[in-house]
Amino acid sequence: MEKDWLALKENFDNFDNIKKKPRPPKPNNAITIAVSSRTLFNMKKERQVYEEEGLEKYVQYQLEHEGQPLLPGVAFPFVKALLNVNSHLRELYPDSEELFDIVLMTNNHAQVGVRLINSINHYDLTIERFCMSGSESAVGYLKAYMTDLYLSKDSEKVREAIEEGIAAATMFACDNENELSDTQLRVAFDGDAVLFSDESEIIAKTKGLDTFFEHEKIFENKPLAQGPLKGFLEALGKLQRKFYAKGERLSCPIRTYLVTARSAASAGARVLKTFRCWGLEVDEALFLAGAPKGPLLQKIRPHIFFDDQMFHIEGAQELGTIAAHVPYGIGQKYYKGNLLQENNLRN
Template identity: 75%
Template sequence: WGDSKALYDSLLSKRPRPPKPQHAITVAVSSRALFDLVEERRIYEEQGVEKYVQYQQQNENVTLKPGPAFCFVKALEHVNTRLCELYPNEEERFDIVLMTNNHAQVGVRLINSIKHYGKGLTIERFCMTGGKSPVGYLTAYLTNLYLSADSEKVQEAIEAGIASATMFTSNKDISYSDTELRVAFDGDAVLFSDESEQIVKEQGLDRFFEHEQLNENKPLAQGPLKGFLEDLGKLQKKFYAKNERLNCPIRTFLVTARSAASSGARVLKTLRSWGLEIDEALFLAGAPKGPILGKIRPHIFFDDQMFHIEGAQKLGTIAAHIPHGIAQKYQKS
């Protein structure tokens, strides 16, 4: 009995415990963002919820294939592993929550699929709401970022003040870094407010350039993803404190349609005023983002405009749409 208990205790101690929610950077991911549930979704829409649940139960030992957020989540887990190597008792790290409106009967297949992928996918917290929207639980789980394949739920979460994005699968099968989390952000209406984008849409580029130069030293207001960039920056500094700057497993990118000469200074000065660093800033002056993103190969790229999302998809980038700002009005019109 003594040997058996020792083995059991050792197994428990090796399994990482989730950080305390008040210290964690909580990323809530829907089941359709984490896994490929296209066929299951078709059954649900065409045959109804009962047939859907029955299908899931009959296939609960069939592992689900990765969805658009899968590589991103694995990269978050890798950062956690590196953090715990340097800081064994670190609580300020990523905590992944599976946030889904699936019924509890479907949970076994989700659990089995997560277990199949081993220690690279450690998800202990589940929220299965049985057909109801899970958005109301995001605040209770202290969510820092919510990723879903359902644009309506993402819109609901954005309106509730929670950083959220709709996930889109890339149209090409490409490889991503296993050792470095790469996150790419658009600027206006993503990291920053849509103040400047409003001028572009309503008054044109010439007025925009004039406005940005006049306000170069006035920081932009924050956008919905500013907080997540801040979270990434806090973790980066933990690696820098251990002399790991050159081996940091987090790298951030600003990929913006702005021109550097005419409107780039305000962006960089805004980040400086916030005390935030960005590892690479790419000012494209209106050029397509897809080719640059294909070179970066981020685990996720956040943008507020669907034509940038679609251009990124075509060239193999996993993109996440932020339904925020004036661009949404023009996309719907």
């Protein structure tokens, strides 16, 4: 009898803990980050079962391992950092719903969902919204989930999302990841074809650097058109200002970086004036004049770095930075040729 009573009490205690877990914000107020199951968790072994033995064996394998949490994947540190920002925001604004909302997007069958849920609960992640599309692409649901950013390891799905006007990137892991901050979300962006359109990049690639520099000088006071991730930077800035309003500019748990191959004196003014026109800012702007980005990123140690060129993605990976490829603009002219290269790099 006493054992039964203790078991019942434990169940009630667990129920209380569940009730106390923070609820996700309403989608209309949230910044929605959709992540695929293979970016949030390391499913390399599971993927191997699927490719070598087929769907039925894959589902069976997942069912047999439901009690075994999946290992963290490439997007896991980024998601943890987003949820850490939420915790700080709730302390300052208990009733605010301007928070990050993480949505798990997967083409897994619903039967596999139990293992995903168990893994999320094992790591104490606040992820309540799922999309399990049962072998169909989940990309078509992104707009319905009001997605602000979509992260996947599938280059084709990311390209589909970009073509639908949704900010998206293909994530790449690295063998020896840099140690990342536990208290501050750090996000690094390339400029052209990421935050900005590729209008200037087109000139640089088709007419050469001299013409590019001349063009940027002539149009220094004309803001660049927005690129696919401008909205995400805008969302980060909105949350940063909430911390600034509480006197936490210096201790803000969000920090943003522009890491661009542009030269500062020759082509930097237009970039900074564009930010000013947009009413946005980055915490740090690093103009490299064509120098490799990897060493600077190794110093910054961002949770994620966005770039449209695989050359810079590779350089970031080699020095321990988690990088995400944005397939947008003229840089994707040879996309099909680069796809095999991307697949070889993907873990």
